[in-house]
Amino acid sequence: MSFNTAMETAVSGMRAQTKRLRVVAENLANSDTTSATPGGDPYRRKTISFRSIVDRETGIAKVKVDKIGRDDSAFQTVYQPGHPSADAEGYVLRPNVSRTVEIMDMQEAQRSYEANLTLLTGAKNMLQRTIDLLRS
Numbered sequence: 001m002s003f004n005t006a007m008e009t010a011v012s013g014m015r016a017q018t019k020r021l022r023v024v025a026e027n028l029a030n031s032d033t034t035s036a037t038p039g040g041d042p043y044r045r046k047t048i049s050f051r052s053i054v055d056r057e058t059g060i061a062k063v064k065v066d067k068i069g070r071d072d073s074a075f076q077t078v079y080q081p082g083h084p085s086a087d088a089e090g091y092v093l094r095p096n097v098s099r100t101v102e103i104m105d106m107q108e109a110q111r112s113y114e115a116n117l118t119l120l121t122g123a124k125n126m127l128q129r130t131i132d133l134l135r136s
Helices: 003-029 099-135
Strands: 046-054 061-070 076-079 091-094
Touching: 003 046, 003 061, 003 099
Parallel strands: none
Antiparallel strands: 046 061, 076 091
16 A cells, blocks of 8 residues: 555545544434424434545545435424424424434444554554655
């Protein structure tokens, strides 16, 4: 594996994990967002999936975001008759976002990002050492 291959692979992984962190942040930010209209649907959790591709020009395997989708699991129902989003029976639909799941997903994305950063740093250091040896 060349330095360029290692660095491009690591960078693609870092970009993918950055997008994953953005989706997690959006989910966490909207974990209490209910409908603007009575009886309407609240915020629906977003999901992200990745795929591995091979760049045809360089032959380098990279990670790309396959799609940003929606979690179609059921909403929570809470009895809050005074809430502006409550339906005729006084129930409010709450987002299908679990803060625990989002925090775990955030930690996994952070660790993957750090692993790619370590690989990128290692490749950069080896390249710098090679250049230093050639100068000597």
